[in-house]
Amino acid sequence: xxxxxxxxxxxxxxxxxxxxxxxxxxxxxxxxxxxxxxxxxxxxxxxxxxxxxxxxxxxxxxxxxxxxxxxxxxxxxxxxxxxxxxxxxxxxxxxxxxxxxxxxxxxxxxxxxxxxxxxxxxxxxxxxxxxxxxxxxxxxxxxxxxxxxxxxxxxxxxxxxxxxxxxxxxxxxxxxxxxxxxxxxxxxxxxxxxxxxxxxxxxxxxxxxxxxxxxxxxxxxxxxxxxxxxxxxxxxxxxxxxxxxxxxxxxxxxxxxxxxxxxxxxxxxxxxx
Amino acid sequence: xxxxxxxxxxxxxxxxxxxxxxxxxxxxxxxxxxxxxxxxxxxxxxxxxxxxxxxxxxxxxxxxxxxxxxxxxxxxxxxxxxxxxxxxxxxxxxxxxxxxxxxxxxxxxxxxxxxxxxxxxxxxxxxxxxxxxxxxxxxxxxxxxxxxxxxxxxxxxxxxxxxxxxxxxxxxxxxxxxxxxxxxxxxxxxxxxxxxxxxxxxxxxxxxxxxxxxxxxxxxxxxxxxxxxxxxxxxxxxxxxxxxxxxxxxxxxxxxxxxxxxxxxxxxxxxxxxxxxxxxxxxxxxxxxxxxxxxxx
Numbered sequence: 001x002x003x004x005x006x007x008x009x010x011x012x013x014x015x016x017x018x019x020x021x022x023x024x025x026x027x028x029x030x031x032x033x034x035x036x037x038x039x040x041x042x043x044x045x046x047x048x049x050x051x052x053x054x055x056x057x058x059x060x061x062x063x064x065x066x067x068x069x070x071x072x073x074x075x076x077x078x079x080x081x082x083x084x085x086x087x088x089x090x091x092x093x094x095x096x097x098x099x100x101x102x103x104x105x106x107x108x109x110x111x112x113x114x115x116x117x118x119x120x121x122x123x124x125x126x127x128x129x130x131x132x133x134x135x136x137x138x139x140x141x142x143x144x145x146x147x148x149x150x151x152x153x154x155x156x157x158x159x160x161x162x163x164x165x166x167x168x169x170x171x172x173x174x175x176x177x178x179x180x181x182x183x184x185x186x187x188x189x190x191x192x193x194x195x196x197x198x199x200x201x202x203x204x205x206x207x208x209x210x211x212x213x214x215x216x217x218x219x220x221x222x223x224x225x226x227x228x229x230x231x232x233x234x235x236x237x238x239x240x241x242x243x244x245x246x247x248x249x250x251x252x253x254x255x256x257x258x259x260x261x262x263x264x265x266x267x268x269x270x271x272x273x
Numbered sequence: 274x275x276x277x278x279x280x281x282x283x284x285x286x287x288x289x290x291x292x293x294x295x296x297x298x299x300x301x302x303x304x305x306x307x308x309x310x311x312x313x314x315x316x317x318x319x320x321x322x323x324x325x326x327x328x329x330x331x332x333x334x335x336x337x338x339x340x341x342x343x344x345x346x347x348x349x350x351x352x353x354x355x356x357x358x359x360x361x362x363x364x365x366x367x368x369x370x371x372x373x374x375x376x377x378x379x380x381x382x383x384x385x386x387x388x389x390x391x392x393x394x395x396x397x398x399x400x401x402x403x404x405x406x407x408x409x410x411x412x413x414x415x416x417x418x419x420x421x422x423x424x425x426x427x428x429x430x431x432x433x434x435x436x437x438x439x440x441x442x443x444x445x446x447x448x449x450x451x452x453x454x455x456x457x458x459x460x461x462x463x464x465x466x467x468x469x470x471x472x473x474x475x476x477x478x479x480x481x482x483x484x485x486x487x488x489x490x491x492x493x494x495x496x497x498x499x500x501x502x503x504x505x506x507x508x509x510x511x512x513x514x515x516x517x518x519x520x521x522x523x524x525x526x527x528x529x530x531x532x533x534x535x536x537x538x539x540x541x542x543x544x545x546x547x548x549x550x551x552x553x554x555x556x557x558x559x560x561x562x563x564x565x566x567x568x569x570x
Contacts, residue, residue, distance in 0.1 A: 012366065013373070017380045020444065023395045024383070026406055030398070039404050112553050114501035116522040117546040120535050205388040207504035212530055223390035227508045230394075237398050244395055248387055255382045259375070262382060266445070267452035 024248065031241040038238050053238035054246070057229075060236070063243055065218060066225035067250070072135050073221060074203035077142040078196050084143070085150035086192060090180050092151070093158040094166065104155070111148030115208050118144070126213050133216040141209045146199045153198065156268040157191025158184065194265035197258050204251075222247050328540045338541065340516065341524040342548075348431070348506075348520065349499040352438045356495060357488070359439065360446030365480075367447075368454045381444035389441065393508035396437040400424050400509075427517030430510050434518050438505055442498075446491055453487025454480070486560060493556040497549055521545050 018025075030038055032049040035056075057063055092100050122141050131137035161184060169179045185192070210221045220228070226247060229240045255262065332338045367377060384392065399407040402421030411417045422429040461479050470478070481488075503522040506512060512519035512527075522545055529538030 009366070009369075009371065013371070013377060016363065017377060020380050020384060020440070023392075023399060023440070026399065027395050041404070042406055042409050109553070112497050112549060114497075114522065114542075114545045114549050116501060116503060116525045117542040117549075119526070120529050120539055120542060123529075124535075201386050205386075205390075207388070207390050207507075208526070223388040223504065226388075226394055227390050230397075235397075235401075237401070237404060240394055240398060244391055247391060248383075251386045251388075252383060255379055255386050259378050259382055262386075263378065263448060263452070267449055 027241045027244050030237065031245045033238070035236075035238040038241075053242035056236070057239045057242035057246065060239055061225065061229060061243075062217065063225065063246060066220055066222045067247065069135070069214075069219060070204055070221040073138045073142065074200045076135065076139045077146055077203040078200045080139065081143050081146040081150050081199055082192060082196055085147055085154050085195070086185065086188075087180075088147075088151050089154035089158050090184060093155050094184070095176065104152075107148045107151050110144075111152065115145070119208060119212060122209070123212055131213075133214050133219040135219075137213050138206075138210060138221070141213065142203045142206060145206070145209075146202055149202065150195045150199050153195045153265055153268055154188070154191060157188050157195070160191075161187050190261070191265075194258075194261040194268075197254065197262055198265045201251075201254070201262075328537050331537070332540050332544070337516065337519075337524065338521070338544070341519045341521045342544070344431070344518060345500060345502065345520040345522075345548075348435060348438070348502060348518075349496060352435045352442075353492065353495050353499050355435070355439050356443045356446045357492065359443045360450055360491075363443070363447040364450035364454055365476075368451055381448060384441050385445045385448075389504045390508045392441050393437065393505050396433070396440075397424075397509050400433050424510060425514055427514060430514055430518040434506050434509060437509060438499070438502070441505075442495065446495060449491040449494075450484065450487060453484045453491075456487075457483045489556060489560045493553065493560065496552055496556070500549055500552060501545060521548075 029044060029046070031053050032051070033041075033046040033053070034048065034050045035052055037043075037046055091097060092103060097103075122144075126132055126137045126140065129137075131140070165183055165187070166179055169183050174182070204221075205223060206221075207223045210224045214220055214224070217225075217228075226240070226243055229236060229243060367374075396407075399405050400423045402408060402424060405420060405423070408417070408420035408423050411423075412420045417423065417429070423433045424430060457480065461483075462475060465475050465479060501522050502520050503526065506518050506520050507523055507526070510518045512523045521541065525538055525541035525545060528534050528541055532538075
């Protein structure tokens with residue numbers, strides 16, 4: 001960290017940020033062009049910006065319904081998976097249980113499972129339960145994907161809480177559940193919150209299960225819905241770029257608000273401290 | 274009474290042949306039917322639908338399976354290697370105190386956070402043969418023969434898919450490596466400065482060995498993710514042109530849901546699973562017990 005940042009460094013940084021953001025910039029600039037201007041024109045800035053594409057994007061397809069579906073499914077997944085994972089992670093890091101390493105290994109192995117390998121039994125199960133085209137039909141598979149992730153990250157956070165706090169609680173006569181509820185959970189709250197953000201984003205982005213299980217247009221989530229704008233005969237790039245801008249806004253807000261937490265959550269599994 | 278009896282005999286005589294034929298027929302028919310039924314039953318219940326490894330045998334000789342497996346491997350190796358090199362370069366460069374860290378961090382996180390399907394749609398627009406700006410600029414700079422090369426030829430399709438993946442996940446790689454870099458104590462670099470080591474030597478002798486486990490963990494997650502690639506390719510090229518970018522997950526999905534063939538599709542899913550298990554086994558062997566360090570006591 002002793003290296004100083006010179007003018008060359010800032011130049012590099014500007015180019016880097018520009019390259020990374022370029023697709024977004026271009027899609028945004030396209031979304032405010034008039035539909036006729038989009039095709040075969042590579043002008044960066046339009047002379048007469050219009051919101052026509054936005055209007056088309058929300059009237060041609062139920063975009064807000066897709067977003068509502070995504071919010072409900074990702075929110076439910078986050079809450080349920082955090083509830084289960086925090087108990088599991090607590091037990092794995094604090095309670096005297098044999099074979100913790102084995103259980104954690106199993107959890108990690110489950111997180112490495114390719115989704116395509118579990119899609120056919122999952123599809124048959126959800127169909128058998130009559131849950132296709134419903135919120136729970138996606139929440140249940142999503143919990144199986146997000147539980148390993150959240151157990152893995154939460155256990156790193158729980159591990160950081162000093163053991164002495166728990167021992168003194170035990171001396172004062174607290175039961176394991178009381179210790180968990182009154183000492184560990186409040187102290188781990190930032191970690192739980194971080195895990196929650198990561199689970200939410202993972203559920204928000206999931207494609208394969210959403211594509212197969214919720215095939216009815218009213219129950220589609222954002223990733224699947226947005227890929228439905230293109231038809232066999234035409235690709236309305238104006239609608240697509242406007243829809244992309246609309247669905248990216250929530251993600252940008254989450255990232256801007258919680259970027260430090262997201263980074264700490266992402267790196268908690270990969271770096272020894 | 275007699276009359277009645279007489280009539281009854283007549284009726285009997287009249288009916289006898291008919292009854293007999295019916296009876297005969299019924300017996301023989303029911304017998305035949307029973308036999309048929311038994312035969313059919315033994316066909317469906319007694320013989321199971323267990324076909325052993327026949328489906329596996331079929332796919333071992335299936336050119337499309339090997340082709341998609343090759344596509345997946347090529348995509349995984351090239352994109353993960355590019356992401357590692359670029360991510361490492363970015364991490365080394367931004368591992369210092371500078372103003373505007375927040376902007377850089379946000380711009381790095383947004384590509385990671387947006388849904389892959391949305392990113393694929395965006396890149397589909399940028400690559401488009403008529404109105405795509407990336408295709409247009411690459412054509413103007415004579416890097417590619419013409420703008421439609423990107424999505425209409427097999428080399429172009431693979432190039433497009435890899436570029437989009439590198440764009441989306443290099444930031445993530447850089448972030449993981451940066452976190453690893455920040456755990457290396459500065460005193461090591463100061464000591465080597467005193468000993469007269471140059472930057473290159475410092476990188477090979479200090480940074481890389483101390484970063485080894487962070488690199489391996491980042492590589493493990495990225496390799497597994499890249500190997501099961503589905504949504505990026507499915508939305509961007511649909512596996513085309515002419516199956517040139519079809520990954521094994523897409524082939525499995527097509528067999529399972531487009532052809533509704535759950536038996537054969539499952540074989541392909543199992544193949545994906547076995548490959549992923551093999552990859553993670555190799556990495557976990559390389560990383561060793563570091564993976565669990567700090568989680569269990």
